Amino acid sequence: MSQAPSPASRGRPRDPRTRTAILTAARALLDNGGLTAVTIEAIAAKAGVSRPTIYRYWPNAPAVAMAAFLEASGAPAAGKTSRSPLAALRAQLHAVADAFAAPGGRSVAAMVAAAQSETELAKAFRNEFIARNRDAARLMLERCIAEQLVFPPADIDLALDLIFGPLFYRLLMGHAPITRGFVDQLLDAVVPAL
Amino acid sequence: MSQAPSPASRGRPRDPRTRTAILTAARALLDNGGLTAVTIEAIAAKAGVSRPTIYRYWPNAPAVAMAAFLEASGAPAAGKTSRSPLAALRAQLHAVADAFAAPGGRSVAAMVAAAQSETELAKAFRNEFIARNRDAARLMLERCIAEQLVFPPADIDLALDLIFGPLFYRLLMGHAPITRGFVDQLLDAVVPAL
Amino acid sequence: MSQAPSPASRGRPRDPRTRTAILTAARALLDNGGLTAVTIEAIAAKAGVSRPTIYRYWPNAPAVAMAAFLEASGAPAAGKTSRSPLAALRAQLHAVADAFAAPGGRSVAAMVAAAQSETELAKAFRNEFIARNRDAARLMLERCIAEQLVFPPADIDLALDLIFGPLFYRLLMGHAPITRGFVDQLLDAVVPAL
Amino acid sequence: MSQAPSPASRGRPRDPRTRTAILTAARALLDNGGLTAVTIEAIAAKAGVSRPTIYRYWPNAPAVAMAAFLEASGAPAAGKTSRSPLAALRAQLHAVADAFAAPGGRSVAAMVAAAQSETELAKAFRNEFIARNRDAARLMLERCIAEQLVFPPADIDLALDLIFGPLFYRLLMGHAPITRGFVDQLLDAVVPAL
């Protein structure tokens, strides 16, 4: 009966604990059980939240899983700037390798899989997780170039593909383990190629 | 009361058309709709076969999909031996790139995804599809080494990871297209690194 | 600590248009779609009113429907006193028959149905709608008796049951139409029986 | 792979206990709780049957309730033929009155209500329950006429409306109890009117 031109929030505000509870539950389910365990039903039960509430936040189960995954996989530990950029890059990739090798690494693979069926998820995964890793590595590479530790490559994106490609390849195929030694070999082979 | 227990087949033999019909239907569903479209229900309807029959051949839907995929992705076209092994390797990878870029490439990604949740599928995919590609490439590489076209690398499997990794990386992330130019750049960077 | 609970209104008075809007919307939904279409959600949307507001007026959806129905089914048109009371009674029942036969008649049936599950509604329906019709007819009957047009029946309530019973029976069972001819036959049979 | 022109049943036959279990559970829920208690969920739980199974038999909850009701309200006890047909009619109506007055009478009202929203249910209720009662009464009436106990009425269906209408009217409105005395009064008024 009266108008409602309020610019900012209208209605009852969302309880911030709801969102957190959902994502925490989803993350836990993802870590055990993998992607198929992340059902709306299970999340609702574990988070103590009703199913419709989850749908108020995300459109379906994989979307929740992706959100939980991205939230959890925060910013990659920033390489210490004190070290040489080449050492920093190596350290950074070691961190990625560790993450992939750890039980949580299965989640990464699961999210890659999930991103195959829905464009929205693919975009989110690419723009958040993938871009995050690439950007960090790109920064290091550019510092190396600036300090003339490596020869400027024709295409820095190709260089990033050369570095990350084999890592994900091993993660997803599982034909060989992802060790620190593997990362070292990888860098030793790629860096001179630039 | 019962006669000779014929050592081989007992009772009504399996109609070979059944198996074919199932795989054909599964393949069709995989190509449109992707992995989620490959349901036992849909296969049964499309193949004109009952659901229990499918279960008599495979344990679940992803397994049928994988079988259909592997059956369809036959042996990679053998590189002409007349050419230089390096050119043959390049030609082979061009073929892979073409396959990945084609609509069927989505199926490859789908199967990678499917292989994440079940060990059995992962093994099948690795031992058939991945190994097939790697073995073909390994053969070429070894010929190159034999003809002293490339320096013998410390680890030939690492070399294969360097080659195939970026290809799958692009396929699965979709952050950049998989062109023949990309393959050429890739080889130009990797080969001298060996 | 708390002062006089001012007997009359405190705070902002209710906007009279709110009540009207809700009842109008409920009535419209009742007429199409029937009772199941009368949901709080739909009323709120149609009336441009928030859901809690409706609950401030009535406890649940059927109650709103009943209120809307009773409000709409105003007093039965008073029979002209100039005519003979018997003719007036007949005219009155013709009006009821017309109302039942009209599309709005479905609402009557719907409210009978609604009254089955909740005592409160049953009481309201009985005391308002049923009583209204019975009282009007009783008045006419008593006039007939006073004017010695009919023999004084033992039980006037039974007489009313004899008159209204078949009408509602046909309305609710739908095994035969409710025509004016039916009303005439009904009266012709019942009146001499008294 | 082969055609299926088998005339009789194909596939696994329905377990007859399933149907019974569902109807029994529905009937129990209907008797306590009324129509709103008859939810597919509750039936499934009580009958130890899965929800989809129920949907394989009936399209929705009211339909199950109706089926349960009709199954339970078997044939009306046939009046002893040894008595006079008038006495038999009276006895039959006494039985109906008893049924209406008993707790199960609420179910009858509930089914009348349910029949208001769906044509299919209305038809079933009319053709089974209503017709059953009417036919039994019609038979008695016709015998009375044959034995010249009552004057042949112009319209026997109207006579049935006169008899059953008030009964249902009281059942549904609840403004007065349904006693045997009421039935007697009813007959005493209606029979001479014919």
Added chain:
DNA sequence: CGGTAAACGAGACGGTACGTCGTGTCTTTGA
């Protein structure tokens, strides 16, 4: 005239039930 109390809209939230889909198993009949 300014404080207070209620009306009101918006929307979050936990529930319950819905009707559907797909799964994997089992039980028949028929080839």
Added chain:
DNA sequence: TCAAAGACACGACGTACCGTCTCGTTTACCG
């Protein structure tokens, strides 16, 4: 013995309303 048809329990889906609540805003009255 294979195969087709279909019954069945199970689990999850995504949706619709429910009734309650917590806000922010509005509007009257009353001190």
